[in-house]
Amino acid sequence: MAQRVIITAAAGGIGRAIAERFRRDGHTVHICDIDAGAVAATITALGVTGSVTDVGDPRQVEAMFADGLGRMGGVDVLINNHGIAGPRGFIEDLDYDEWDRCLRVNLSGMFYTMKQVIPHLKKQRSGCILNLSTTSARTMLPKRAAYVAGKVGVLGLTKNCARELGPWNIRVNCVLPGFMNNARGKGVLAKVAADKGIPVEQLEKEALHYVSMRTWIEMSEIADLCAFLASDQARHISGQEIAVDGNAEWEE
Numbered sequence: 001m002a003q004r005v006i007i008t009a010a011a012g013g014i015g016r017a018i019a020e021r022f023r024r025d026g027h028t029v030h031i032c033d034i035d036a037g038a039v040a041a042t043i044t045a046l047g048v049t050g051s052v053t054d055v056g057d058p059r060q061v062e063a064m065f066a067d068g069l070g071r072m073g074g075v076d077v078l079i080n081n082h083g084i085a086g087p088r089g090f091i092e093d094l095d096y097d098e099w100d101r102c103l104r105v106n107l108s109g110m111f112y113t114m115k116q117v118i119p120h121l122k123k124q125r126s127g128c129i130l131n132l133s134t135t136s137a138r139t140m141l142p143k144r145a146a147y148v149a150g151k152v153g154v155l156g157l158t159k160n161c162a163r164e165l166g167p168w169n170i171r172v173n174c175v176l177p178g179f180m181n182n183a184r185g186k187g188v189l190a191k192v193a194a195d196k197g198i199p200v201e202q203l204e205k206e207a208l209h210y211v212s213m214r215t216w217i218e219m220s221e222i223a224d225l226c227a228f229l230a231s232d233q234a235r236h237i238s239g240q241e242i243a244v245d246g247n248a249e250w251e252e
Contacts, residue, residue, distance in 0.1 A: 002071040003027045003230065006065070008055055008113060009082035011038035013184055014132070014177065017219035018079055019046055021227050027077075030068035055082045055109035056101065065116040074124070077230045078117045080110045080131045080154075085188065086146040088195075099146045110157060118161075120166045128230045129165075129172045132222075132238030133241070135248040137176060139210075142252070155241055162239030171238035173229050177246025180205065181216035197203045206252070212248030 005022050009015045011033035014247075023046050024031050025220045032053035033039045049071045051064040069075055086102030087094050102116055121127030133154040134147075141148050155174055162172040179185055189207065193200040208214045223242050228234055 001232070003076040004074055005077040005079065005230070006068050006075055006113075006117070007031050007079045008053075009033055009079055011035055011050070013182055014180065014219050015079075015081040016042060016046075016160055018081060018222045018226050019048060020224035021220070022230075023048060025227060028072050030072055031055075032064045032068075032128075044122060053140070055112060056105040058112045058115075061109070061112040064206045065113075069120065075120055076124075076126070077128045078130070078231075079226055080113055080129070082106075082109055083132065083134075083147075085159045085249075086144070086150070088143050088191075090143060091145045091208075094146060095184065102146040103150045103153075106147065107153040110154055114157075114161060118165065118170070118202050121165070121170045124210070125169050127168075127170045128234075129161070130226055130229055131160075131172070131174045132137060133174050133176050135176050135178045135243055135245040136251060138243070139248055139251040158238050158241065166238060171229075171234070173234075173238060174185075175222060175225055175229070175243065176241055176242040176243035177222050178217045178243065178248045179211065179215075180222075181218055185216070210250040210252075211246045211248050215246040217244055217246065 005027050007015055007019050010019045010031035029048040031048050031050040034054050034114050036052045039052050043050045053060045053064040059200055084104045087098035095181045131154050133151045136148055137151040137155055158174040169179050188201050193203040225244055
């Protein structure tokens, strides 16, 4: 059955891969992203609707939902894909404003979107919310305290909302991507390698040593999991955190 889907940060990367999968499956999709040019290009390429939105701003989130629901006539699935890297450094050296910005986008941004969608899902007594966190929420990651704190918070937000919303037949789950084989994932690796003064190939080998399957993850794998969790096949799966990471054991 066709669903009405809102996907955040979906004008590129994992979000766009998710949007492509849901469109291919015949669903109606509304995306948002902070990059106006990328939103316009994605709308044209995928046949979706979209809004230019900073999810760290609750008023912009409200406007995005008004736009999306107005265009689709309702909503069945919310996929919170957004997230920023945040500041890098030891916690005592982090800037207050950079810390606040990271948590506002990565954690509060999910609260902002869920606050908007839940009344609609409750009214129809059905729906699915998927929040993307990260494998780093399990392994922890030195010098990335703001990012990890926000993404660990996403796990708690997901599980608590699954308890709250279960009586309305609304499912809430968390997806944890591993080392992503995309521009962002490779870019992060390059920055860390530069900081350490070692070749990126050496760092990649060291990083994958702590992944049992010694593998990067393709964006399509995250999209496939989201498609399954939003489907009727997963109608009784809720309150779960599911990693697609080749069993990431540790990070440095």
